[in-house]
Amino acid sequence: MINSRKLTAFTLIEVLISIALTGLLIVLLNNQITGSLKTDQKIKDKMEYKIEIETILAHLEADIQTASNLPSGYKSVVNFYLKDQLHISIKKFGISAIDQDLLGAEITWKFGNLGISRNIKSKDGKFERYLSKKELQANVIPIGINIFKLIIKCDGFTKSKLFKL
Protein backbone atom coordinates (compact mmCIF):
# COMPACT_ATOMS: atom_id res chain seq x y z
CA MET A 1 0.00 0.00 0.00
CA ILE A 2 1.34 3.47 -0.96
CA ASN A 3 1.55 6.11 1.71
CA SER A 4 0.18 9.32 0.13
CA ARG A 5 2.11 11.55 2.57
CA LYS A 6 5.42 10.46 1.05
CA LEU A 7 4.50 11.31 -2.56
CA THR A 8 6.66 14.04 -4.10
CA ALA A 9 4.23 16.36 -5.80
CA PHE A 10 3.07 19.94 -5.65
CA THR A 11 0.17 20.68 -3.43
CA LEU A 12 -2.94 22.26 -4.90
CA ILE A 13 -2.28 25.57 -3.14
CA GLU A 14 1.25 25.68 -4.59
CA VAL A 15 -0.02 25.06 -8.08
CA LEU A 16 -2.73 27.72 -7.71
CA ILE A 17 -0.28 30.30 -6.37
CA SER A 18 2.15 29.46 -9.16
CA ILE A 19 -0.54 29.88 -11.81
CA ALA A 20 -1.71 33.16 -10.28
CA LEU A 21 1.82 34.55 -10.05
CA THR A 22 2.72 33.35 -13.53
CA GLY A 23 -0.38 35.06 -14.87
CA LEU A 24 0.50 38.24 -13.02
CA LEU A 25 4.04 38.09 -14.32
CA ILE A 26 2.89 37.60 -17.91
CA VAL A 27 0.44 40.49 -17.64
CA LEU A 28 3.11 42.74 -16.09
CA LEU A 29 5.69 41.90 -18.73
CA ASN A 30 3.18 42.31 -21.52
CA ASN A 31 2.16 45.73 -20.17
CA GLN A 32 5.78 46.71 -19.79
CA ILE A 33 6.69 45.75 -23.36
CA THR A 34 3.63 47.30 -25.02
CA GLY A 35 3.85 50.35 -22.75
CA SER A 36 7.51 50.90 -23.55
CA LEU A 37 6.91 50.56 -27.29
CA LYS A 38 3.98 52.99 -27.16
CA THR A 39 5.87 55.48 -25.01
CA ASP A 40 8.90 55.33 -27.29
CA GLN A 41 6.72 55.97 -30.35
CA LYS A 42 4.92 58.80 -28.57
CA ILE A 43 8.20 60.45 -27.64
CA LYS A 44 9.45 60.14 -31.22
CA ASP A 45 6.19 61.45 -32.67
CA LYS A 46 5.76 64.41 -30.36
CA MET A 47 8.86 65.48 -28.47
CA GLU A 48 11.54 64.65 -31.02
CA TYR A 49 9.42 66.04 -33.85
CA LYS A 50 9.14 69.38 -32.05
CA ILE A 51 12.92 69.52 -31.74
CA GLU A 52 13.18 68.57 -35.42
CA ILE A 53 11.05 71.62 -36.29
CA GLU A 54 13.19 73.82 -34.05
CA THR A 55 16.39 72.68 -35.81
CA ILE A 56 14.73 73.26 -39.19
CA LEU A 57 13.89 76.85 -38.15
CA ALA A 58 17.48 77.38 -37.00
CA HIS A 59 18.75 75.90 -40.28
CA LEU A 60 16.48 78.20 -42.29
CA GLU A 61 17.67 81.18 -40.26
CA ALA A 62 21.29 80.28 -41.04
CA ASP A 63 20.42 80.03 -44.75
CA ILE A 64 18.76 83.47 -44.70
CA GLN A 65 21.61 85.05 -42.76
CA THR A 66 24.12 83.82 -45.35
CA ALA A 67 22.01 84.81 -48.34
CA SER A 68 23.47 87.24 -50.85
CA ASN A 69 22.31 90.85 -50.77
CA LEU A 70 20.17 92.63 -53.30
CA PRO A 71 21.08 96.14 -54.54
CA SER A 72 18.51 97.42 -52.02
CA GLY A 73 20.66 96.01 -49.22
CA TYR A 74 18.12 93.40 -48.21
CA LYS A 75 18.73 89.66 -48.37
CA SER A 76 17.79 87.88 -51.58
CA VAL A 77 14.83 85.95 -50.18
CA VAL A 78 11.45 85.46 -51.87
CA ASN A 79 8.34 83.79 -50.43
CA PHE A 80 5.56 82.41 -52.58
CA TYR A 81 2.91 79.70 -52.56
CA LEU A 82 2.83 77.00 -55.23
CA LYS A 83 0.58 73.93 -55.25
CA ASP A 84 -0.48 74.47 -51.62
CA GLN A 85 3.14 74.60 -50.58
CA LEU A 86 5.00 77.56 -49.15
CA HIS A 87 8.27 78.16 -50.96
CA ILE A 88 11.06 80.24 -49.50
CA SER A 89 13.65 80.86 -52.17
CA ILE A 90 17.09 82.03 -51.08
CA LYS A 91 19.97 83.00 -53.37
CA LYS A 92 23.45 82.62 -52.04
CA PHE A 93 27.01 81.82 -52.97
CA GLY A 94 28.68 78.53 -52.27
CA ILE A 95 31.59 76.33 -53.22
CA SER A 96 31.15 73.71 -55.92
CA ALA A 97 31.60 70.17 -54.67
CA ILE A 98 32.91 69.18 -58.13
CA ASP A 99 35.59 71.76 -58.99
CA GLN A 100 35.75 73.79 -55.75
CA ASP A 101 34.84 76.95 -57.66
CA LEU A 102 32.66 79.70 -56.32
CA LEU A 103 29.11 79.28 -57.58
CA GLY A 104 25.72 80.83 -57.17
CA ALA A 105 23.03 78.59 -55.74
CA GLU A 106 19.31 78.87 -55.22
CA ILE A 107 18.05 77.22 -52.07
CA THR A 108 14.32 76.60 -51.96
CA TRP A 109 12.64 75.51 -48.76
CA LYS A 110 9.25 73.89 -49.29
CA PHE A 111 6.69 73.59 -46.51
CA GLY A 112 3.39 71.82 -46.97
CA ASN A 113 1.42 68.61 -46.97
CA LEU A 114 4.48 66.62 -48.06
CA GLY A 115 6.55 67.88 -45.15
CA ILE A 116 9.63 70.07 -45.32
CA SER A 117 12.26 69.84 -48.00
CA ARG A 118 15.38 71.81 -48.85
CA ASN A 119 16.19 72.02 -52.53
CA ILE A 120 19.48 73.23 -53.98
CA LYS A 121 19.76 74.34 -57.58
CA SER A 122 23.19 75.26 -58.90
CA LYS A 123 25.44 74.52 -61.85
CA ASP A 124 26.37 71.26 -60.04
CA GLY A 125 22.79 70.06 -60.41
CA LYS A 126 19.53 69.85 -58.50
CA PHE A 127 19.37 68.24 -55.09
CA GLU A 128 16.35 67.68 -52.89
CA ARG A 129 16.50 66.63 -49.27
CA TYR A 130 13.46 65.96 -47.09
CA LEU A 131 14.02 67.14 -43.54
CA SER A 132 10.57 66.05 -42.39
CA LYS A 133 7.87 64.03 -44.08
CA LYS A 134 4.99 64.90 -41.80
CA GLU A 135 2.13 67.03 -43.05
CA LEU A 136 2.05 70.60 -41.76
CA GLN A 137 0.70 74.04 -42.53
CA ALA A 138 3.01 76.97 -43.06
CA ASN A 139 2.19 80.64 -43.43
CA VAL A 140 4.23 83.75 -43.90
CA ILE A 141 3.13 87.06 -42.41
CA PRO A 142 5.06 90.15 -43.50
CA ILE A 143 5.98 92.49 -40.64
CA GLY A 144 7.42 95.72 -41.93
CA ILE A 145 9.49 95.99 -45.11
CA ASN A 146 12.26 93.57 -44.31
CA ILE A 147 10.82 91.26 -41.67
CA PHE A 148 8.56 88.27 -42.08
CA LYS A 149 7.11 85.78 -39.66
CA LEU A 150 7.01 82.10 -40.54
CA ILE A 151 4.30 80.16 -38.70
CA ILE A 152 4.42 76.39 -38.76
CA LYS A 153 1.30 74.56 -37.60
CA CYS A 154 1.74 70.88 -36.95
CA ASP A 155 -0.44 68.28 -35.31
CA GLY A 156 -0.78 69.54 -31.75
CA PHE A 157 1.60 72.48 -31.72
CA THR A 158 2.48 75.74 -33.48
CA LYS A 159 5.84 77.43 -33.73
CA SER A 160 6.80 80.73 -35.30
CA LYS A 161 9.98 82.58 -36.08
CA LEU A 162 10.81 86.06 -37.28
CA PHE A 163 13.34 86.51 -40.07
CA LYS A 164 15.08 89.75 -40.89
CA LEU A 165 16.12 90.27 -44.50
Next chain:
Amino acid sequence: MKRNDAFVLLELLLALTISAVALTLFWKATSNRLQMLTKIEENYSYARLMSDYEILQEANQKIDFDPSHYKPLKVIVTKNKIQILSQNTLINEISK
Protein backbone atom coordinates in the same frame (compact mmCIF):
# COMPACT_ATOMS: atom_id res chain seq x y z
CA MET B 1 13.92 11.95 -3.39
CA LYS B 2 13.96 15.18 -1.41
CA ARG B 3 11.72 17.87 -2.85
CA ASN B 4 12.58 21.51 -2.51
CA ASP B 5 9.42 23.04 -1.06
CA ALA B 6 8.31 26.47 -2.34
CA PHE B 7 10.80 26.33 -5.20
CA VAL B 8 8.27 27.55 -7.76
CA LEU B 9 7.08 30.35 -5.51
CA LEU B 10 10.62 31.54 -4.84
CA GLU B 11 11.48 31.47 -8.51
CA LEU B 12 8.40 33.45 -9.41
CA LEU B 13 9.02 35.97 -6.68
CA LEU B 14 12.54 36.43 -7.99
CA ALA B 15 11.23 36.89 -11.51
CA LEU B 16 8.65 39.38 -10.26
CA THR B 17 11.33 41.34 -8.43
CA ILE B 18 13.54 41.47 -11.52
CA SER B 19 10.56 42.55 -13.57
CA ALA B 20 9.67 45.27 -11.09
CA VAL B 21 13.25 46.54 -11.06
CA ALA B 22 13.35 46.55 -14.87
CA LEU B 23 10.01 48.38 -14.96
CA THR B 24 11.22 50.99 -12.48
CA LEU B 25 14.46 51.50 -14.42
CA PHE B 26 12.56 51.82 -17.67
CA TRP B 27 10.16 54.45 -16.33
CA LYS B 28 13.03 56.33 -14.71
CA ALA B 29 14.90 56.34 -18.04
CA THR B 30 11.78 57.43 -19.92
CA SER B 31 11.15 60.20 -17.42
CA ASN B 32 14.77 61.41 -17.76
CA ARG B 33 14.51 61.28 -21.54
CA LEU B 34 11.32 63.34 -21.48
CA GLN B 35 12.89 65.84 -19.10
CA MET B 36 15.98 66.13 -21.30
CA LEU B 37 13.93 66.60 -24.48
CA THR B 38 11.76 69.23 -22.77
CA LYS B 39 14.89 71.09 -21.65
CA ILE B 40 16.34 70.99 -25.17
CA GLU B 41 13.07 72.27 -26.63
CA GLU B 42 12.96 75.01 -24.00
CA ASN B 43 16.48 76.12 -24.94
CA TYR B 44 15.53 76.28 -28.61
CA SER B 45 12.31 78.17 -27.79
CA TYR B 46 14.19 80.62 -25.59
CA ALA B 47 16.77 81.32 -28.31
CA ARG B 48 13.95 81.81 -30.82
CA LEU B 49 12.03 84.12 -28.50
CA MET B 50 15.08 86.28 -27.79
CA SER B 51 15.95 86.42 -31.50
CA ASP B 52 12.37 87.50 -32.31
CA TYR B 53 12.49 90.10 -29.54
CA GLU B 54 15.78 91.56 -30.85
CA ILE B 55 14.46 91.71 -34.42
CA LEU B 56 11.31 93.55 -33.33
CA GLN B 57 13.26 95.89 -31.06
CA GLU B 58 15.81 96.75 -33.77
CA ALA B 59 13.02 97.45 -36.25
CA ASN B 60 11.09 99.56 -33.72
CA GLN B 61 8.10 97.30 -34.15
CA LYS B 62 5.49 96.55 -31.52
CA ILE B 63 6.70 93.77 -29.22
CA ASP B 64 3.92 91.27 -29.53
CA PHE B 65 4.26 87.52 -29.05
CA ASP B 66 1.90 84.59 -29.13
CA PRO B 67 2.94 82.64 -25.98
CA SER B 68 1.66 79.35 -27.43
CA HIS B 69 4.37 79.46 -30.11
CA TYR B 70 7.12 79.23 -27.49
CA LYS B 71 5.95 76.22 -25.51
CA PRO B 72 7.12 74.48 -23.30
CA LEU B 73 8.31 77.87 -22.07
CA LYS B 74 5.67 79.82 -20.23
CA VAL B 75 5.54 83.35 -21.58
CA ILE B 76 3.48 85.88 -19.63
CA VAL B 77 2.87 89.06 -21.57
CA THR B 78 1.79 92.06 -19.53
CA LYS B 79 1.39 95.72 -20.48
CA ASN B 80 5.00 96.68 -19.82
CA LYS B 81 6.99 93.49 -19.65
CA ILE B 82 7.32 89.90 -20.75
CA GLN B 83 8.11 87.23 -18.21
CA ILE B 84 9.69 83.99 -19.40
CA LEU B 85 9.27 81.00 -17.14
CA SER B 86 10.79 77.56 -17.40
CA GLN B 87 8.93 74.95 -15.36
CA ASN B 88 7.43 77.73 -13.21
CA THR B 89 10.84 79.31 -12.58
CA LEU B 90 11.40 82.82 -13.87
CA ILE B 91 14.41 82.76 -16.20
CA ASN B 92 14.16 86.20 -17.78
CA GLU B 93 12.07 89.33 -17.76
CA ILE B 94 12.19 91.69 -20.72
CA SER B 95 10.60 95.06 -21.18
CA LYS B 96 8.18 95.70 -24.02
